[in-house]
Every structure is written in structure tokens, then in C-alpha cells.
Amino acid sequence: MTKEMICISCPLGCSLSVNYTSSDGVIKQSDITVAGNGCNRGVSYAKDEVTSPRRMITTTVPLQEGGTVPVKTSAAVPKDQIFSVLHKVRGITAARPVSIGQIIVGNVCEGVDIVATDNRE
């Protein structure tokens, strides 16, 4: 299989062509070949994106008294878990006071928490 992607490691934004084989849904990093990269960072970026792409998620949680508090995942989570994590955050309300780093929802995915990113007095 071939996947086209843009490398985000540096401003060049090389267009990568990534070839890989998948057996039983498993892709081995050693089976991946990358073309179009301007440097080695493109190869490791492509390999990660194909085998285990991860993303930080940022969103907001409503406050009981009105308004919102912004939150993020404490670490990157698998890309295919993004909407599952967002679903776990939906319906949650936080109460003042809130401080940066405070856990709003614990362990939404692989031990990753949802933490506040702003203070609310």
C-alpha cells in the first residue's frame, strides 16, 4: 500500500510517498519505505505516522457557573482514539476554582488524563 503525506518536521514540508505492507493489520517499521524525504527526519516521521500516529487533543469543558475552561490531554493519544476521548469529555462540567494542570477527567485513554490549561478563579 502507498500513502501520501506531508512531513511536518520542518518548514520544507516534503511530500512523502510511503510504501508498506500490512499483515493482519500489523505493519512492521522495517517493511516501510519512504520516498520524497529531504532528510532522515522524514523517514522516522513517516514510519510513526503509518504504524502509530498519535495526537494531542485540546478542547474546552463548560463551567457550572457559565463560561468554559480549556483543557488538553496530558500526553498524545492514538489518532484513532480522538473521538472516543472527546466523547468521554462530553457532558462533563467543571466547577471553579480551576488551576492549570488540574485533572478534569482522569484516564481517558492509556492512562492519559484531561487537564486544565487555564486558571479560573
Add this chain to the structure above:
Amino acid sequence: MNKNIDVLVIGGGPAGLAAAISAREHGVDNILILERESGLGGILKQCIHNGFGLHTFKEELTGPEYAARYIARVNSLNIPYRLDTTVLRIDTGKRVTAVNAQDGLFVINPKSIILACGCRERPRGAINIPGSRAVGIYSAGTAQKYVNMMGHMVGKRVVILGSGDIGLIMARRLTFEGAKVLAVVELMPYSSGLNRNIVQCLHDYDIPLYFSHTVTDIRGKERIEGVTVSRVDDKLCPIPNTEITMECDTLLLSVGLVPENELSKSADIRLSRLTGGAIVDENMMTNVSGIFACGNMLHVHDLVDFVSEESALAGVSASDYVLNEAVGSATEQYIDIQTAGGIRYTVPQRLSASVTAVSVTLKFRVDKIYRNARIEVTSGTEQLMLVKKRIMAPGEMEILKLDKAMLAKIERHKNLRVVIKD
């Protein structure tokens, strides 16, 4: 309120905060920040996504986290600030009129002013999109404020005009909140946004990006019902018979930021047509002695880290002006920085004829994408610098550092020129 102010900072966002902290750290006692919102932090409060602070803190923070670091420092330095306070005008002689509910209308005559008012978004009227004036058309930043600060959803089926970072970020944000983002439509053949955002805001969610297209009609009686999107030619004119209709209930406009300079006009500050902000020298001082400008009000930035650096410099300059009277005399001569070719603008636009700084950071933007081009800096017949850049794009502010040796040559030749050589 203590009205005996040495440095008055207008704007409590990332620029104003960095400038005030810097002025205090350089020995100024009487500082006052005036901020029109009900909290410090400026636009960072609503930029809940991450990617801020890579240069400043070597960490990837969200907007509010970045702001919180500066707000904490302002508080630990006991720098006074007034919230919900709007500056109405600045008159000749640095006479500042402001208003808030507690103090009413008041006047301050500070020794110096640092302008850090940020920028505003270009509205629909400025780009003349034809069609009905239905409800459901927002600038991307307004939608961001509704969603992120107030917790209101702006619509269910969204088209976004403009692929700058704000448009890209909102494409993802609205997708997270359950909307269907039909497309991001971009007038130019390239995006001014970061590749990272193209990938993580559009590709990740299969949101199509149409290059060389624009919105040519808006339909809907009370609420917007749909838009027409057309391809444009190389003169950016819509091509007939290329129309695509998209049914949507929301249109976001991410079509440019404009430095906020309403206050500059009555203060006789000279503005640059190229940046929309003030013309400044290497100290971030405008043509009015003792008035400095920094941040998005001076020129629109891509990275808040550069705003903080630039604004810290304005703070140092204001403190030098107040404490040493070392900066800015009425008889000061200037060297205008000349540009040619693809350099759209530089900040600063001019250097003092006798530069006392040890180094000067020159920022500039190019007018289109350049690959493997060189930037040449000359003074008179002497070449000061020849830098090769693998890629330069309009959406990425570039930086050149002029060192002491270069500044000495510039002072001798009374000339500085920056050009792109393909």
C-alpha cells in the same frame, strides 16, 4: 489611581505583558497596563490549541498556558493594571484619554507609551463577497471566541474561506464539537498556514482544501443556506462555469488580520502602507518621541515567541527613554531600509543613523514562495550578508541578525538594502 506614569502600556495581551515585564526588569517603577477585556492574556485566552512557546520555553504550550506564565510574572513584579478599560484616544504630547466603569473618564500624561493593541480580522465587507446578508457568517476569530470562551456552537454545516492558521484551527475545532466542515476554500494556490495545521486540522479529518478558489455568492434569507465557490485565475478573478455549490448553515471568514491602529491616527503616528502598522526604528520607537509599538499592532506575527521578543525590546527601549533619555531625540537622523524584489516589508523600517545597539534583529516577509533563493544584505557597495534559504513563504516571517560589525558599516555608508536573489 497613580497617574504619575513613566511607561503606559496599552494592551494586556502577549505584547503588552512582555513589554511591561521588560520595562520593570530594566528599572522602571511607575508602569501601568490598560486592558479593555476583563482579564489579561489577549488573544491567547481563546487560542486553546497547542504549539506556543517552542522558542521561548522549549515547550509546546496552549495559548492560555503561555499567557499564564507572563501573567504570573506581571503579578510577582507587582505591575499595576486596569481591566475593562478602553483607551479612547492619544493626543499630541502623549495625552491619553481612557474610560472604565469605576474611574469613569480619565486622562494620563505618561512619560512614554508602549502600544500593544493587537490586530483585528478583515470582515466580509472588506472583500466584498456578493450575496445575501444572512445570519451565520462569522470571522474565524469570532467563532473561536463563541466556541472556546462562551461555550456556544456556531453551526452544523460549515464552509471556511481562508486557509491561514486561524481557519485551519477552527476547521478542527468545529469538527471536534460535532459540526461537519464541508471545505476550506483558499484564494491563493498555496496556504499561508503551517504544514502541521494542514495535516493535523484538515488531512486528519478528510476535510477538502480547495486552492485557487473563493466564495462568489452567499444564499439564504435569514440564515445562510449555502455558498457558491468558484475557481480563480492567476489574476485572482473568478472563472465562469467553475461554480460549485455547497449547502451550509455557517460561513467562517479567515481572510486576513489588520493591525489595530485607531489610536495611532490622532497621535500623529506615521503608519506603513505595507504592514498597516507604525513605522519604527531599531528601538521599536515610532516617529513620535517616546511612543513605541510592538506585537500584532506593529505587524502581524505567526509565532507568539517573536511577539514576546519584540515586545521585550520595546520595554527596554521605553525604559532607556525614561531613565536615561538615551533614546529618541528630535534631531535624530535615520537610515531608511531599502528593499527590492520579493521582500514585502521589513520591521524595523529604519535605523537610527548612530545605532547604539549591539545587534539589530531585522524581520521581513516575502511576497510568494521561494525555493533555494538567497537573501543579500548590502550597505553601500559592501555586502554584509548572503544567506541561502531552502524555502521562504509569505506565511513565515523571516529574521536576520545584524551584528556590531555590520552596524558600524551601515553607520559609515548611511545605507542598508535587503533583496532576494533567486
